[in-house]
Amino acid sequence: MNKIYWAKVKEQAIIPTKREEDAGYDLYPCFEEDYIEIAPLTTKLVPLGVASAFDANYVLILKERGSSGTKGLAQRSGVIDSGYRGEYMAPVTNVNNKPIRIAKKEVVDTWSDYEKEQILIYPYEKAICQGVLLVMPSLESEEISYEALQQIESQRGSGRLGSSGK
Numbered sequence: 001m002n003k004i005y006w007a008k009v010k011e012q013a014i015i016p017t018k019r020e021e022d023a024g025y026d027l028y029p030c031f032e033e034d035y036i037e038i039a040p041l042t043t044k045l046v047p048l049g050v051a052s053a054f055d056a057n058y059v060l061i062l063k064e065r066g067s068s069g070t071k072g073l074a075q076r077s078g079v080i081d082s083g084y085r086g087e088y089m090a091p092v093t094n095v096n097n098k099p100i101r102i103a104k105k106e107v108v109d110t111w112s113d114y115e116k117e118q119i120l121i122y123p124y125e126k127a128i129c130q131g132v133l134l135v136m137p138s139l140e141s142e143e144i145s146y147e148a149l150q151q152i153e154s155q156r157g158s159g160r161l162g163s164s165g166k
């Protein structure tokens with residue numbers, strides 16, 4: 001299957017797209033509410049409204065966009081398995097010291113300047129994260145004893161945490 005299949009789980013969802021030279025598919029929030037508010041240093045699941053199917057040789061990783069990461073929306077978890085058929089959810093942590101609202105434009109337009117000063121706003125209409133497809137290496141897995149493992153040649157051996165002195 002040399003293809004990624006996308007489906008809308010919710011009617012209003014936006015099917016992710018990317019230009020050939022972009023690494024990630026832009027993924028958009030998709031929810032009924034006027035906005036989702038994320039308090040400082042807390043995490044919320046932002047529904048993305050889409051589901052996918054792709055070959056088991058790949059994994060799709062959710063990452064911040066430049067424009068979401070630099071606004072203090074930190075992407076969590078984000079491993080989408082090829083066999084996952086549920087709705088994509090983006091776990092997002094607000095690392096700002098103000099609440100941030102992922103808010104629809106028509107609602108933001110009704111807020112007073114005072115209300116807007118108390119919060120940060122991320123437009124609902126913008127992609128909130130991106131999905132990067134990566135090739136999954138396929139390795140056999142085998143348990144061996146720790147002694148046998150230490151016999152396997154290595155430059156580092158068990159040196160760690162500053163042992164190289166570099």
Ligand SMILES: O=c1ccn([C@H]2C[C@H](O)[C@@H](COP(=O)(O)OP(=O)(O)OP(=O)(O)O)O2)c(=O)[nH]1
Binds near residue numbers: 079080081088
């Ligand atoms: O940020 C994320 C992470 C995961 N998922 C979906 C896709 C993934 O294929 C599925 C399971 O994720 P994962 O295996 O990381 O979750 P788990 O906590 O290990 O639970 P499980 O027992 O379901 O494997 O949840 C998302 O929508 N968003």
